[in-house]
Amino acid sequence: MKHAIIKTFLIFPLLIFSSLTLAYEPGSKTECIAPADPGGGWDFTCRNAANVFQELGLMPKTMQTINMAGAGGGVAFAHTVSKRRGDDDLLVAASTSTVTRLAQGQFPGMDASMVNWLGTIGADYGVIAVSKDSPYHNLNELMDAMKQDPRAVKFAGGSANGGWDHLKVLIAAKAAGVENLPRIPYLSYNNGGEALTQLVGGHVGAFTGDITEAKGFFESGDIRVLAVLSEDRLPGAFSTIPTARGQGIDAIGANWRGFYMPADIDDDAKQYWVDAIDKLYASDQWKKVMKSNGLMPFHPDSSEFEAFVKQQIQDIQSLSKEIGLIQ
């Protein structure tokens, strides 16, 4: 209570001050929280965006990346909601996994409306792959086997049970008409790489993950990617991979990468960052980053992004209820 009063007193003059200044400028202590240990997707989002922001002159100094691992992004989300309210100089990296956890109520007492959703900088599309010796040559053969027996194929992926990699299998299986979804075996590994090794070693039947994770083994020919869960075929070397839609199974699984900001930030500041992300996304520098890292175009208009997040949450909630992950 006392803190709230002190904060109000602190914030008041700031508000007046900021309304007097013409526009928002990012402070020299601008931070990007990557809600995971260094090396993962969120860390990549923060560090690469920081580089390109600076190259484009959108930031006076480098944006510092803070790693705040824990609870699959929950620790950073709680930190943003409870301790950084009104902080104009803070971006937090997010992705479809963040939304998955919000949808499944894994950040207790918190929901998507407690932060400002800014925008995306691309997406990594889901794939379903088997090893090169597998008897399955297309997604329909795989799904037919699962229709006979939901335990016919064991999947391995880099997310926890019920996480995004697991959900992608279920989205595809549901679209294909497989029944008894909860019986489909899913093995959770620490990361996509470990899961892929298990596939190559013949310990599991199929891999579920993102195209960037599967890239190396796809190029070496050790795995066969049965389907990519995107609207259209992917460009470049990936254009040989058929989409699930093209095989008559209407399943889309885009793992978007983007940012949210704390609640109660200045309108000018929010607009500044929305524009900055638009400029970053449109820049040649970012296109280069996307190309070499296998990120695909994905950038809903900023006015629609919040609605998009809410829709995704609803979809994941109804799927999770259906398979008994949540009540």
Added chain:
Amino acid sequence: MFDFLIQGFGVALTPLNLGLAFLGALLGTLFGALPGIGPINGIAILMPLAYTLGLPAESALILLAGIYTGSEYGGRMSSILLNVPGDAGAVMTTLDGHPLAKKGLAGPALGLSAVSSFIGATIAIIGLTLFAPLLAIVAVKFGPAEFFGLMIFAFASMSAMMGKDPIKTLIGAVLGVLISTVGVDSGTGVLRFTFDMPELYDGIDFVVMIIGLFAVSEILLMLEHAFRHDQDGEMAPIGRVMVKMSEVLYCKWAILRSSVIGFVIGVLPGTGASVASAVAYTTEKRISDRDNTFGTGDMRGLAAPEAANNASAAGSFVPMLTLGIPGSGTTAILLGALMLYNINPGPMMFREQPVVVGGLIASLYIGNVMLLLLNLPLAGVFARVLQVPRWLLVPSVAILAFVGVYQLHSDLMAIYLMLVIGVFGYLLRKFGFSLAPVVLGFVLGGLMEENLRRALSISGGDVGILFQSNLSIGLWIAAALVVLVPMFAGKLKAKFLPAARPS
């Protein structure tokens, strides 16, 4: 066939890259020496710096790899001097390293560990150069059932540590396993023992666990001594500084065996220096501890884990370079660094990026020699650290550790947790428990459970899967032998050689 290596030495021997290898070795030794700031933090701090400076990919990787291997050297310092492990791989080093320091042999202990580290790393790097593609096949052979077998073997090896008080060792290991169950259960997504605190969802961080158990409990013990006006003068004065050749030769088999063990375990994805040094130590104790001197300051008990943790660091490059998957937490970050340079690690990397791979392997050779040259004279310098009073030294180290842990989590909860674990560790020590089994139970328990669950999920609940492959059957037999042979051997010896050992 070794074109990439010749090319690599060409890259690594340029003045810039030599300088970076040296810088990496030096910084790595320091990062490793400071508890709580391990290679992971070190690399995370320097990675963006290397990128901003515009270093080419192979130079950045040479710097970061130097930090990684250097920290395996540095991690032993606080283990030996303060009984506080500097990083995950240095837990077993406390067991004989610290007793040696208490005897006044801190200098030789540091020197011996530098030599063992050098030999362990060298053997592993040669293994990496010659057999990397072949070993990748072995790593792929390990499925859930085989990993479970390996963990059973590791737990069985721990029976060697049950010297004085088997029940307490057992209880300690079980406590460690219990603590490893905190967090989200990856098999079902159910939260276990998290008490609605998001900070506990991912389980208890290894660094938090070690710093709490060892450093915080050490401070509490010291406070207790101060309160009761005990003399804290258990340290013998520092004697000679250099390690003798005869001491190194005395440990030669321990070093060689442990190097091989460390390398093989390092190659397996998901098991790192902590598992490697534990298995090496317990194996060595089984083989050569005839007079029960392990744990009281036996040189071989120090050489074994030190050779193993460096060998495993080099071994973990095998899956990273051949398969593009991390063999340890630190190589996971190195992979992240590569991706920052738009190099996609994977099975094609040897062919597509020979300059990067060759340069990295060549720099491992060079960095390792540098580390030996750097660490032998430093042994004398660091041994003098013991002249600083302990009441000043240990809290200072703890403060550094707190800062390191806070930097990694950006959250106070980790610090509170560390303090709670510290009180727990203090109580354990007061009741005469050894801390190493707790840590081992913690590390091995998590891996064991995950892999058991995966195996059963594949088989649909049929335990038969655990005994299906030759590899897993071999591991089960090895585990059984490790437990049974000493029991029977002891009895046989007592029967046939009653007068051999009067003690």
